[in-house]
Amino acid sequence: MCIRLTEKLILASASPRRAELLRLLGLDFDVIPSHMDEASIHGETPPEQVLRLSREKAGRIADLFPEAMVLGADTVVVIGGRVLGKPGTVEDAREMLEALSGREHIVFTGFSLISRRLELQVSQVVQSAVLFKEIPEDEISWYVHSEEPYDKAGGYAVQGMGAFFIREIRGSYTNVMGLPLSEVVETLKDLGTLTFSGDSHDR
Numbered sequence: 001m002c003i004r005l006t007e008k009l010i011l012a013s014a015s016p017r018r019a020e021l022l023r024l025l026g027l028d029f030d031v032i033p034s035h036m037d038e039a040s041i042h043g044e045t046p047p048e049q050v051l052r053l054s055r056e057k058a059g060r061i062a063d064l065f066p067e068a069m070v071l072g073a074d075t076v077v078v079i080g081g082r083v084l085g086k087p088g089t090v091e092d093a094r095e096m097l098e099a100l101s102g103r104e105h106i107v108f109t110g111f112s113l114i115s116r117r118l119e120l121q122v123s124q125v126v127q128s129a130v131l132f133k134e135i136p137e138d139e140i141s142w143y144v145h146s147e148e149p150y151d152k153a154g155g156y157a158v159q160g161m162g163a164f165f166i167r168e169i170r171g172s173y174t175n176v177m178g179l180p181l182s183e184v185v186e187t188l189k190d191l192g193t194l195t196f197s198g199d200s201h202d203r
């Protein structure tokens with residue numbers, strides 16, 4: 001059995017989680033982060049924001065590597081109309097977790113695939129709803145003094161210790177982690193750049 005990309009794939013992201021998810025499939029790709037400034041634009045909705053940023057991240061690397069297929073993504077957490085990025089300080093992280101405690105929030109991830117050579121650009125946004133338990137103060141204090149919240153949108157990691165805050169997820173789990181794997185694979189396949197084959201003699 002084999003999975004094969006017809007184009008050179010570059011993941012334009014510094015997120016180890018995104019690379020980890022792509023690696024699960026055994027895909028061969030390079031990682032070249034775009035190091036973009038991720039400021040929001042006034043009046044932009046969360047889906048618009050993650051789509052734009054994913055396009056900008058992929059676009060910047062696609063300009064440098066026009067022969068490659070470049071994947072960029074951006075994730076935000078939205079609670080009660082507020083967009084949460086990554087917490088900068090212990091106080092930020094505490095405040096985010098207090099806002100998420102006992103409530104449902106939405107995680108939006110936008111992703112873009114861009115190939116300059118093929119003159120191709122596709123983007124999609126995926127959303128998941130996550131319900132947190134009421135988090136007691138001692139657990140918040142313990143968590144914000146760990147390393148975990150600081151490079152994660154919303155200040156928690158579904159794939160890490162933050163897992164025990166979660167009562168329910170509706171939608172894609174990998175989307176919450178930062179890359180909706182099912183939709184990314186589907187898009188690569190629809191673009192004709194990814195093929196799967198199985199041979200009964202292999203297994």
Ligand SMILES: Cc1cn([C@H]2C[C@H](O)[C@@H](COP(=O)(O)OP(=O)(O)OP(=O)(O)O)O2)c(=O)[nH]c1=O
Nearest residue numbers: 013014015074075152153156157158176177178
């Ligand atoms: C909600 C949540 C987010 N995250 C991460 C995924 C992303 O790495 C990060 C959101 O920040 P992003 O700005 O989307 O990505 P990034 O800065 O880490 O990487 P790059 O811009 O180079 O692509 O939050 C988790 O790992 N687990 C979670 O449960």
